[in-house]
Amino acid sequence: MAVGNGGAKKVVAPMEVSVEAGNAGDAAWMDDDGRPRRSGTFWTASAHIITAVIGSGVLSLAWAIAQLGWVAGPAVMLLFAAVIYYTSTLLAECYRTGDPATGKRNYTYMDAVRSNLGGPKVIFCGVIQYANLVGVAIGYTIASSISMRAIRRxxxxxxxxxxxxxxxxxxxxxxxxxxxxxxxxxxxxxxxxWWLSIVAAVMSFTYSGIGLSLGITQTISNGGIKGSLTGISIGVGITATQKVWRSLQAFGDIAFAYSFSNILIEIQDTIRAPPPSEAKVMKQATRLSVATTTVFYMLCGCMGYAAFGDAAPDNLLTGFGFYEPFWLLDIANVAIVVHLVGAYQVFCQPIFAFVERWAASTWPDSAFISREFRVGPFALSVFRLTWRSAFVCLTTVFAMLLPFFGNVVGLLGAVSFWPLTVYFPVEMYIRQRGVPGRSMQGICLRMLSVGCLIVSIAAAAGSIANVIEALKVYKPFSG
Incomplete structure (x- = not known):
């Protein structure tokens, strides 16, 4: 807080304010920024990441591998895992500006970009991040409805x-x-x-495990492994052009399956104060989460392709490659819905917080915005109820307009992968650590960024082509 006195300004740390106000006893309950003490740990951060990562994207991986084949499919998946883990460790270093243990906290992804890069890049980041989060909310609404309908079917x-x-x-x-x-x-x-994330993480392992088990059972029943080294064959029902577009969309599907960088800073802001530093805990949580999800992804994607070959559905558990046991499919799809309830909230919290902070700073004296009462974990206010309900209604309407699970997933992954997962983490790390542009590290980081940009553009082109193809025969709200 800045206090003016004849043009001079005195900067008072948040903790000093508490003590001066006679609230020294509250200091034990406050962090170094004056906010309530954070209680997150390695395990809760891992649960948040797994909730965000092992989402509906895992269900499209068998289809993605079917487009790429036994050679390129697993190789591309491992490559994405390595890139996302590495860039996530760079992004974790940007939670604090300056000293990794005592520097200024950046509460959101946009705050980190503002502190390290500033200028038009902040606006670019905000547009991409929040547009992607809205898209994820729409995608999760589509995926949940597909699973609920699959139970009935x-x-x-x-x-x-x-x-x-x-x-x-x-x-x-x-x-x-x-x-x-x-x-x-x-x-x-x-x-x-945090409890919703843990429940959702358990559910994600449940349906992934069921999908894997059914894939193994179907492969054994087939008497061998289906599929080919180069993926789906050109012939009846698929042209050479469609083969190219589908292969490019597969890159977007895999990128979406690993997407969590856009909420990494927000997750890191829940971790308790050092020692160890939040960055160190976040790196450990990221390592565990990415390794765990990669194992599941490889198993689910590969066994799904082994079971169905070129006929692998774009949603492994709802495409009805499996019909029996029906009760096990029901359990898997219930687990998907429960998981998506939690994942939707994990991804939407940054949007909710951004709008509510803006409203509070714009109208600080408005009772409509600030007056609230608590009931258990719920904090109810007229503004929060109105704004958040309107957001959910809007994403639901858009989901009803565009119920193309595979195409939407591919497009979201392609559009967000380069800017949020690679470009901003690389640029912020270079600026914060003062990496010389002509050094070997600087050149390698920029080459990584350019390579990933090319992949994103290609994947977006493939997904857009497939969305256009689907729109030719689709009538809105007919899903």
């Missing part, structure tokens, strides 16, 4: 046989998911939803 197939089309609309399920999100969105921030 699995039971229908079991009762009536596979010849029955068992058709149903996904719109009611999207509305139901939206209503649940309106309730959970009234939980104000990450610190209050």
């Amino acid at each position: 699995a039971d229908c197939f079991h009762a009536n046989g596979h010849a029955d089309p068992c058709k149903s609309s996904s719109n009611p399920y999207m509305i139901l998911f939206g209503l649940v999100q309106i309730v959970f969105s009234q939980i104000p921030d990450f610190d209050q939803i």
Whole structure:
């Protein structure tokens, strides 16, 4: 806080304010920035990351590997894992500006960009980050409705046989998911939803494990491994051009499956104060999470391709390559829905917080914004209820307009991968650590950034081409 006195300014640290106000006893409950003491640990940070990473993206990996084949598919997945882990460690170093233990905290991804880069790059970051988070919310709404509809269809197939089309609309399920999100969105921030992330992380392992088990069982039943070294073959039903677009979209699908950099700083801001430094804890959590998810991804994607070959569906558990046991499919799809309830909140909290901070600073005396009362983990205010409910309703409507799970996932992964996962972490690290542009490290970092930009552009082109193709035969709200 700055106190003016004849043009001079005295900077008073947040802790000094507490002591001067006679609240020295509260100092033990405050962090170095005057905010309530953070309680996050290596385990809660890992749970948040796993919740964000092992999401609906895992379900499209068998399809992605089917486009690329046995050679390129696993290799591309390992390459993305390595790049994302490395750039995440660079981003973790940017949580504090200056000293890694006592420097100024950056509470959000945009704060980190503002502190380290500034200028137009802050606006560019904000537009990309929040547009991506809105897209993720739409994608998760689509994925949850597909899983809820799959539960009904699995039971229908079991009762009536596979010849029955068992058709149903996904719109009611999207509305139901939206209503649940309106309730959970009234939980104000990450610190209050750690339990939801842990539940969601358990669910992600549940449905990934079921998908893996079914893939192994189907492969054994087939009497061998399906698929080819180069992926889906050109021939009946697929042209050479479609093969190219699908292969490029597969890159976007894999990038989306690993996407969590856009909320890494927000997760890091929940970790308790050092020692050890938040960056060190975050790197450890990232290492565990990326290694864990890569093992699951490789197993689920590869076994799904081994089971179905070129016919691998774009959603492993809802594409009905599997029909039985129907009850196990139901359990898997329930786990997906529960996981997506938590993942939606993890990804949307930065948007909620950004808008509410802006509103509070613009109208600091407004009771409409500031007056609230708490009921358990919920903090209710008229503004929060209105704004967050409107956001959920908007994403639900867009999901009903564009229920293309695979194409939306690929486009989101392609658009966000380069700027949020590679470009900003690299540029901030170079600026913060003073890496010389002509040094070997500086040249390698920039080459990594340029290479990933090319991959993002190619993946976006493939996804857009496939979205356009799907729109030619789709009628809005007919899902």
